[in-house]
Amino acid sequence: MSSRLHEAFSIDHLLTDEELAWREKARAFATERILPTAEQDFEDKYFRTEFVAELGALGFLGMHLKDDGCAGAGAVSYGLVCHELEAADSGWRTFVSVQGSLAMSAISKFGFDEQKSTWLPAMARGEKIGCFALTEPTGGSDPAAMDTTARRVGDDWVIAGRKRWIGLAAIADIAVVWANTDEGVRGFLVPTSTAGFTATKIDGKLSMRSSIQCDVVLDDVRVPGEAILPGAHGLSGPFSCLNEARYGIVWGAMGAARSCIEVAIDRSTSREVFGKPIGATQLIQAKLADMLVEYEKGVLLALHLGRLKENGALTPTQISVGKLNSVREALAIAREARTILGGDGITSEFPVMRHMANLESVRTYEGTDEIHTLVLGRALTGLAAFA
Template identity: 80%
Template sequence: MPAAARPRPLVAAPIVDAVFDLDDLLEPEEIIWSRAARAFATNRILPTIEDDFEEKRFRAELIPELGAAGFLGMHLTGYGCAGAGAVSYGLVCLELEAADSGWRTFVSVQGSLAMSAIHQYGSEEQKQRWLPGMAAGALVGCFALTEPAGGSDPAAMTTTATQDADGWVIEGAKRWIGLASIADVAIVWAQTDAGVRGFLVPTDTTGFTATPIDGKLSMRASIQCDVRLDAVRVPSEAILPGAAGLSGPFGCLNEARFGIVWGAMGAARSCLDAAILRAKTREVFGKPIGATQLIQAKLADMLVEYEKGVLLALHLGRLKERGMLTPAQISVGKLNSVREAIQIAREARVILGGDGITSEFPVMRHLANLESVRTYEGTDEIHQLVLGRALTELNAFS
């Protein structure tokens, strides 16, 4: 049970709950996690998120609070992690992304990528060294896989790790690495003579440089970086002993993709709620626009796609809890959730009219963020190819 289950201020239910009663499909503990995340998002993120997005500010002071709430690495067991179920984790992702994609991304990078890599593939010493502090939010991790030349073909990475008598020397560059400039440790994936391996690299190691990427029109309240690895020397025990080949990073990516399946529906819900509220209060031709057939049809279609997306996420969560979730099924969820969330956000902007492009409403911020979510952890096209391969048993990646 999360620490965040302690009494919190009451938080209004989403408007869509009047039609779609998700709670009826959830276990009591899952509802507690959901409400804890909703309260955190409402009380700690939403009051400042529009200003933070405008000012490109990431509020690092919230990280220990996320840890205290139990959200960091919450799906992992031991080492200070909450050991929550997959559906509980998904619901937390949904509620955080209903506030802003950047904060769900933080939880994904910290828990589903960096912490999962250590938990799944690390030695006991590595787990004891890093995981308790990361679960508490006292330490931050990043996941350095994507490179400047492209992220869809990690097998072609050019970052190398060369072994010598004193350990390993890592050379290369990574791009779009979330949290790297504030991280304490980086999970760096590199080519070795034995294939792709993962390394735990403390970010204060000589030769490691992380530079935040400026000029972003999306994910402005979060941090993504360029990373340089110039003769970065780490000891032999820095290697993740349980990760050999691309199955290592792919296993972590699938954890993050699962969170996106849920999270994108949170952004969609926020946009749908804004559109419903505006449809009831904005008057044209002497009556609320929500009283017109065209607007009601749009809202109905948006609700149907939102419900379908959440039900798919719930189905995948139940499969994951039974150990039956496949990578192809995760691709179905990631592809559908983000694609439909973007369409819902676009329809919401139409309903809001010109005001929809202002920061008075969250819609354009969500829409901009979702364009990033659509790209990372596998583009639409990558997931289409994953599904095409599953359907035909033919590989069209090359």
């Protein structure tokens, strides 16, 4: 974090020693491992699989869970890790979210003890990778209308359907698949080596290029009866996992915003126009001040939500407030930072356009702006306006 930004705003005095230690571990990894190749990996659409085990060794995977092999860290510690990883690249915060907040959380919350002991320690170490198959090609905002089905055949389940935008599916060992059954929506653990399971990387992306998202086909995939997640009944199951991921986004998006602000501050003091640094002009200072205000509000909101989460008082409505605000303001900050960089701001010499492109994906997944807006509208009026 730049010294000027730290002097203008810091939450260090509001954090515990343990939280600061988690943050510093994540900041070191982001700076020393992710950043040196982030621009080239984005250009090459290259996912560095070697980082997976390193993230596991640092304790970041499923770090908020208390199961065997997991770190059992607090919500604020987890948020700070998301903040630092996304300051380097949204794709790696996304990986941690898919692995820990979605796939591992589903197993932890709803699985048999045997399912937990089989998968969670290995996933926490980064030895096994999971994915979370909920969204379908027809859209992700209405999961109640999912077409994927699971039917009983003897003691087994046979799953048929299609999923889209499933992070990590092409490299995953286990998929948490959500499907409609005679009992309503249920979750299943499906090894990706199972016959009929096919995951294909989605190409042509102009965002999240160094991350992996896939189309998944489930062609009468047969799994044993014990593949079901016994504790998940209805859409409350996947929604509770999505809320874990959304919480991480509240912190993560502000990390991307911080990176853009730092670049803008540096450029404003080093680039000279009309015989003086551009940062000495009122218009540039006004832009920087506005960016700081939104960043500070976003981080303080994230910290507030983290403390609520640790006290068991965080509601889905408040998570929607955080997700909507953080991503929307991070994008606005990125666009303003680009203007301070001038024409050079569209090049890979600076991370701003990469952050901006990635944040467009973050804005869409785990609930679009529109969906979170309607969640808040429903909370305020008591009236649902989703249709």
